[in-house]
Amino acid sequence: MKRIGLLSDTHGYIDERITDYLSACDEIWHAGDIGSTYILETLEKIKPIKAVYGNIDDKNIRAIIPEIQEFVCEETKVLMKHIGGYPNHYDKSIFNRIQETKPRLFISGHSHILKVIYDQKLGLLHINPGAVGKNGIHKVRTLVRFTINGLNISDLEVIELGIRW
Secondary structure (H helix, E strand, C coil), rough: CCEEEECCCCCCCCCCCCCHHHCCCCCCEEECEEEEEEEEHHHHHHEEEEEEECCCCCHHCCCCCCCEEEEEECCCCEEEEECCCCCCCCHHHHHHHHHHHHHCCCCCCCCCEEEEEECCCCCCCEEECCCCCCCCCCCCEEEEEEEEECCEEEEEEEEEEEECC
16 A cells, blocks of 8 residues: 655745655655756655656756656556646547556646546546646645555545645
């Protein structure tokens, strides 16, 4: 069983309260638009991190973080890409890969809109944690925590860090 802390779109900003929320997790996953290597270094001090780069991330981040992560957590196949869309509106850059790899969990960021949607057609759970940084269209900064136990994804919590400005 693993407890996951999932965030996206930090855009170079990290709220000091994140440490409290993420220290209870086993791993931290970042769905892109990290903004600086400082963010990665800060998160790595809390727990092991898996991340993908986003469209605002520079060559320094792209040199150490992949565009797509595909891995197994417990027995659950996970696919993560920053610009990925959501059920019935997947981005064309990832849709074929979703169909080929058949993940149980698909994670994306980019929209700054928190979404948790089960895709009945493809049999996967999609999570977009919203945005935890201060730049963007979102009004409230959010991240999520959840548990993966074998093939089960449960105990999902939405954490609101307040208004973005």
